[in-house]
Amino acid sequence: MIPNDLSSRISKWFDGSGPGADIVISSRVRLARNLAGFEFLPCLTKQRKTDVLEKLKDAILSLDIGEDVFFVNMADASSLEQDLLVERHLISRQHARGKGPRGVIIAPSESFTAMINEEDHLRIQVFQAGLQLKECWEKINRIDDMIEQKVQYAFSGEYGYLTACPTNLGTGIRVSVMLHLPALKMTGQIEKFFNAARDTNLAIRGLFGEGTDAVGDFFQLSNQITLGVSELDIVSEFSGSIVPRIVEYEKLARAELLTKQKNAVDDKIQRALGVLKNARLISSKEALFLLSQIRMGVNLGRVKNISITTINELFMLTQPAHLQLNKGRPLDPDSRDAVRAEIIRSKLCRN
Amino acid sequence: MIPNDLSSRISKWFDGSGPGADIVISSRVRLARNLAGFEFLPCLTKQRKTDVLEKLKDAILSLDIGEDVFFVNMADASSLEQDLLVERHLISRQHARGKGPRGVIIAPSESFTAMINEEDHLRIQVFQAGLQLKECWEKINRIDDMIEQKVQYAFSGEYGYLTACPTNLGTGIRVSVMLHLPALKMTGQIEKFFNAARDTNLAIRGLFGEGTDAVGDFFQLSNQITLGVSELDIVSEFSGSIVPRIVEYEKLARAELLTKQKNAVDDKIQRALGVLKNARLISSKEALFLLSQIRMGVNLGRVKNISITTINELFMLTQPAHLQLNKGRPLDPDSRDAVRAEIIRSKLCRN
Numbered sequence A, B: 001m002i003p004n005d006l007s008s009r010i011s012k013w014f015d016g017s018g019p020g021a022d023i024v025i026s027s028r029v030r031l032a033r034n035l036a037g038f039e040f041l042p043c044l045t046k047q048r049k050t051d052v053l054e055k056l057k058d059a060i061l062s063l064d065i066g067e068d069v070f071f072v073n074m075a076d077a078s079s080l081e082q083d084l085l086v087e088r089h090l091i092s093r094q095h096a097r098g099k100g101p102r103g104v105i106i107a108p109s110e111s112f113t114a115m116i117n118e119e120d121h122l123r124i125q126v127f128q129a130g131l132q133l134k135e136c137w138e139k140i141n142r143i144d145d146m147i148e149q150k151v152q153y154a155f156s157g158e159y160g161y162l163t164a165c166p167t168n169l170g171t172g173i174r175v176s177v178m179l180h181l182p183a184l185k186m187t188g189q190i191e192k193f194f195n196a197a198r199d200t201n202l203a204i205r206g207l208f209g210e211g212t213d214a215v216g217d218f219f220q221l222s223n224q225i226t227l228g229v230s231e232l233d234i235v236s237e238f239s240g241s242i243v244p245r246i247v248e249y250e251k252l253a254r255a256e257l258l259t260k261q262k263n264a265v266d267d268k269i270q271r272a273l274g275v276l277k278n279a280r281l282i283s284s285k286e287a288l289f290l291l292s293q294i295r296m297g298v299n300l301g302r303v304k305n306i307s308i309t310t311i312n313e314l315f316m317l318t319q320p321a322h323l324q325l326n327k328g329r330p331l332d333p334d335s336r337d338a339v340r341a342e343i344i345r346s347k348l349c350r351n
Helices: A006-010 A046-061 A079-087 A133-148 A182-186 A190-199 A232-260 A264-279 A284-299 A307-318 A320-327 A333-350 B004-007 B046-061 B078-085 B133-148 B182-186 B190-199 B230-259 B262-278 B285-298 B306-317 B320-327 B334-350
Strands: A025-031 A070-073 A102-106 A112-116 A121-130 A171-182 A202-206 A217-225 B024-033 B070-073 B103-106 B112-116 B124-130 B173-180 B202-206 B216-221
Touching: A006 A046, A006 A079, A025 A133, A046 A102, A046 A112, A046 B320, A079 A121, A079 A320, A079 B124, A102 B285, A112 A133, A121 A133, A121 B004, A121 B230, A121 B320, A133 A232, A133 B306, A171 A232, A171 A284, A171 B004, A171 B078, A182 A190, A182 A232, A182 B182, A182 B202, A190 A202, A190 A320, A217 A232, A232 B070, A264 A284, A264 B334, A284 A307, A284 A333, A307 A320, A307 A333, B004 B320, B024 B133, B046 B103, B046 B133, B078 B320, B124 B133, B133 B173, B133 B230, B173 B230, B173 B285, B182 B190, B182 B230, B182 B285, B190 B202, B230 B262, B262 B285, B262 B306, B262 B320, B285 B306, B306 B334
Parallel strands: none
Antiparallel strands: A025 A121, A025 A171, A070 A102, A102 A112, A112 A121, A171 A217, A202 A217, B024 B124, B024 B173, B070 B103, B103 B112, B112 B124, B173 B216, B202 B216
């Protein structure tokens, strides 16, 4: 069901390509939809959950979205496989550990997924590398229209798309970008960014790691308002105004670091390299933290001979489920730390 | 006055030679003496301090102790030169920053020094690499006898040698060893060692760094009782019983680390190497801490191609006054951290 090579390769949206990918790792748009004639999930019986799952699965699998998508039945997936999909940002943690009939449809390029019976009957998302929110929106809008030709969505003329949680009501859209902001962090300006985001009703989460902790200077920024604005307005404001402004701040902070704190920056980057190239045991959290500093070093031109793709690959492949699936067996945390250190050494010392 | 090369070479007692030097870095014996017919220092006028200084200086400079000793007038020494002597354990911090007429006589091998007008009129010390307390005692006893032929010591038939502070009364002897105990530290057994030392009236201090903080798992162990026991008994108990027992514990702890925590030990050592070989800025305290772990790595056979002499050299030459005198100018703390990192990289990356 899950392609064998999924755990050993990097996601397309995370390969460091795409416009402005040194700061904007990736863009994502997701839509929340529900079927007309079915209760929302909390009130749905197991049998009717199965009906929703089958109906949406058949509809989406029959579409031509340019790739041969595949379906994963979450109830059949092992917990390692579930975690793999979470680590790759293909499903939510809630969907992985949920109960009852549920599944996900995934495009092999990982630029499109559709979670069925997560919080809503259907959540589709489109991913692109770099700042490409408009492209994401156009693609997801096209797919959404195609689905709507096969099934009837719950829709109100007054409110728009109806969703299980009122925070998604209306457009059901969530627009988000994943940002790498090491210089704002290092120059102590990240709090300003947090405050500005909160003031404009944007949500900030971490990109990796448990919960919403931001590890390694990665942040996910998304809209919170879905009602009373058009999808295109939300997307345009993000890609035309909000994100470019943050990118500008991060660039200024990077320039400031290079002029005012060059020694300290070099020290941080070189220490990170020294530890990653030599450690025999390393936790996933520390690896993220240090890789983040090297990523900044590459982007600032202070580290040569290591590509952003190699670093992004390490971010992904050293996470717990990836590690274990690649090794072909479950590993206790200590063994994972040893295997992780080994993978990092072999990748970085080759360069 | 201070030989030019003193700041760029390692002290003989710290070169890693001598019996058992993987654990017992060095042995030291010092004697506290005062001149008859002169008040103790707190009550001595400036003129009479000068008289004491001249008298003792002339007496000791005229002795044949097998080397051409030299005299440093502390009042004339720059504060960098004073600090250099402290970092090399040739004088106390108190003597460096003291007031009034005072000085030190130093043998070029640094195995013998005589502080004049520190806490007592005279404090002589003999240093040897490794566990060589008896050799230290024999040598210092010989020198002490030679001095006593030139001057008259304050001595009481009832108490023995009279000293400014009652804690030195009697023999005036302080016997000490510098120990490197990384395994006892890493296995959490160092507290037991501290407690045992306290129970047997031994004092423990750090070897490097400000005050008495132990940095980098180095400890200085010394006797506190000077009255009612013979010098030879104190020396014999140290070298025949106390020190061998600690050495045994440290050896057991090292063996235990290699069998039970090999990965963790290798990780610690390799990380330390990674940081030292790559850092662009490093404080004196962190350098000591990391060099200590590499020293353990070499002694455990886990690090090849780096000699203990190289490591000990780095311990000494990266301390603040050494750094600045070698650079030929005062440096602010940030510049020191950069120069320190540079020296360490060049020494370790050559290996």
